[in-house]
Amino acid sequence: MRKFLITLLIFTFTLFVFSNIPLSIGTIEKNNEKYFVYELTPEFSFGPLTLGIGFTAYATDVVYGELYYGIPSSTPSTNIINAFVLNTLGIKTDNFEFRYGLVKPTTLALGFNMRKYINRNTRAFDLKFNLSNFGLYTHIPYEITKFVPFEVLQSDSVFFGDFVYKAGFVELQVYGITDPEATDTFVIDNSTPVKYAGGVAIYVPLVNVVKLGVEFALQSDESFSSIGNGVFVGVYGDFGVLEPVGGVYYFRNGYVPFLFDRNYNYLKSNQSLNGLENVEDKSGYLVGMSVDLMPYGNGEFYVYGALDGVTPVAEGNVRIILPEIASFPGLFIDGYYYDSTPFENGFLDENTEVYLKISYPILGESFVAGIVYSWEENQWAKSLFIGGLTTF
Structure with missing residues (x-):
């Protein structure tokens, strides 16, 4: 009994001293399905090892839905053992990095094919190898959904990876992307779905703080009979x-x-993806900037589109951190904006995705409460939340 109490005391001490313990209660959207989730997600770091084992329960309806345990999936479990989930597992050394956990936005090369891609609230395996002058990276979208019985399911349909080689001041990057699920079902206007994409990018420094980058990119259907390309x-x-x-x-x-x-x-x-089309050659542009004023905030804003007079796409995000001063505990303000037609019907229309999250810290960023304003169906919707604060 004494040994048990000592072990329990050591575990409790380790939990609170060496880990960050986010607690989250609220609605998430995963693969276009909504779930009401309760989760405790402590994370430990010991040298090169990061480990996060949490407790997760969820329902498809907060009032009438049945309570399930584990990561939300198409095969729900009522076994409470599955409430204990592997949220994070990472190993990082000078030449190797392995990470399993929630996905983060990814840009490959200059972003001409893949720019800030993310399938929110899903987990995946990421592997990186880095030597003196080259590196390899691969993204494998599978997640561990339960332990009893042990189950690993595909969390996303998009696979990708890249190879980087550095020679002096010049850097070369080669990458590939595939979506095995790309079919005619998901594209508009009878266009051809893109199943494979790839490219080559070269970076050259112009001066100390300015780089020139060139990316040659390709997109193809399943049979490689339709191939689009650009630079x-x-x-x-x-x-x-x-x-x-x-x-x-x-x-x-x-x-x-x-x-x-x-x-x-x-x-x-929503079966609204653009696909390869038999259209005339076009040219376009991208301009924008990012600002980093941490620990007080950061943000970015970009506009990009074709040079044929069609309205461009505008997107951006911002984070403002009001610090703790005297009796004021601080405040977190996060916002995101995306509009495929920002200059046609104003900055808010049916093509706009906007949210504004105002978070009041209860226990730092690990446990906050606040309000979210989102633009839905041409009007503002308001919801309350309580939980951990994670922003990409």
Whole structure:
């Protein structure tokens, strides 16, 4: 009994001293399904190892839905043992990095094919190998949904990876992307679905704080009978708190610029993805900047589109942190904006995705409460939340 109490005391001490313990209660959306989730997600770090084992329960309806245990999936479990989930597992050394956990936005090369792609609230395996002058990276979208019985399910349909080689001041990047589920069902206007994509990018420093990048990109259907291609040339600056970017691109044979982005899975679920089309060659542009004023906030805003007079896409996000002062505990303000037609019907219309989250810290970022304003069906919707604060 004494040994048990000592072990319990050591475990409790370790939990509170060495871990960050986010607690979350609220609604999440995963693969276009909504769940009401209760989760406790402590995370431990010991040298190169990161481990997060949490407790998760969820319901499909907060009032009438049955309570299930584990990560929300298409095979729900009522076994309470499955409430204990593996949220994070990571190993990081100088030459190798393995990570299993919630996915983060990913950009490959200059972003002409994949720009800030994410399938929210899903988990995946990421592997990186880095040597002196080259590196390899691969993304495998599978997640461990339960332990009894042990089950691993595919969490997303998009696989990707890249190879990077550095020679002096010049950097070369080669990448590939595939969506095995891409079919005619998900695209609009009888266009051809993109099943494979890839590209090559070269980066050359112009001056100390400015780089020139060139990306050659391809997109193809399953049989490689329809192949779109394009090139993007951009200039990137790094001035400390400010990182401006600007570039122009040219594409042929129906290539879809920035196809794999934040909205890819949303458009796919609504059968509204753009595909390869037999259209004339086009050119376009991208301009924007990011600002980093941490620990007080950061943000970014970009506009990109074709040079044929069609309205561009505008997107951005911002985070403002009001620090703790005297009896004021501080405040977190997070916002996101995306609009495919920002200059046609104003900045808010049926093509706009906007949210504003105001969070009041109860226990730092690990446990907050607040309100979310979101633009839905041409009107503002308001909801309350309580839980951990995670922003990408």
